[in-house]
Amino acid sequence: MDKKAKAFKLYLEGFKLVEIAQQLGVSQPAVTKMLKQFPEYHQEKERRKKENQEKARQWRNAYKKQQREQYDEEYEAMKREQAQAAMSLSRKGRLSNDALIKLCILHYDYNKQKERLVFNESAGKRPADLPRSVYVHKDVLKQFRSYTL
Incomplete structure (x- = not known):
């Protein structure tokens, strides 16, 4: 071929x-x-x-x-x-104080005498929706401390 x-x-x-x-x-x-x-x-x-x-x-x-x-x-x-x-x-789906504080935990200091988390004014002006202070039970305080570490 x-x-x-x-x-x-x-x-x-x-x-x-x-x-x-x-x-x-x-x-x-x-x-x-x-x-x-x-x-x-x-x-x-x-x-x-x-x-x-x-x-x-x-x-x-x-x-x-x-x-x-x-x-x-x-x-x-x-x-x-x-x-x-x-x-x-939205206003209907409002966050609880605990949820707000967890989101902004670095702006709060723990006051041992009052057993409260108090907003630290040195962090800046506090927004209206954040509480000045929040009571924290000793058992619950452990979970808040984990955010500050």
């Missing part, structure tokens, strides 16, 4: 031009020149082109779908976080 026929046969089997050139020991342009002599080459070339376009289209669609799903997940997480923040800031 001559090189032209072998090149065409390999091309029809699905080999790429580079692979055919390596097997025959010729350059890629030489393989192209050999294949152009066959009328079926152009039909096969068009078929491969359409097949590759379809694969590329499917890949792009899958990629876009993946990006949309990732965006949707991030959007839903952001909506949940925003809803939680809105509830915590």
Whole structure:
């Protein structure tokens, strides 16, 4: 079998031009020149082109779908976080004094005589929603101390 026929046969089997050139020991342009002599080459070339376009289209669609799903997940997480923040800031979902103090524990000092946490004015001006002082039971005081360490 001559090189032209072998090149065409390999091309029809699905080999790429580079692979055919390596097997025959010729350059890629030489393989192209050999294949152009066959009328079926152009039909096969068009078929491969359409097949590759379809694969590329499917890949792009899958990629876009993946990006949309990732965006949707991030959007839903952001909506949940925003809803939680809105509830915590709303008047209906008011935080307890203990929760407020846990969030701002660094601004409070413990007064042993009164057994209270007292707002430290050196930390800055006290916001209106923070209590000046809060009674803390000795058993509960341990959890507040863990925040100050």
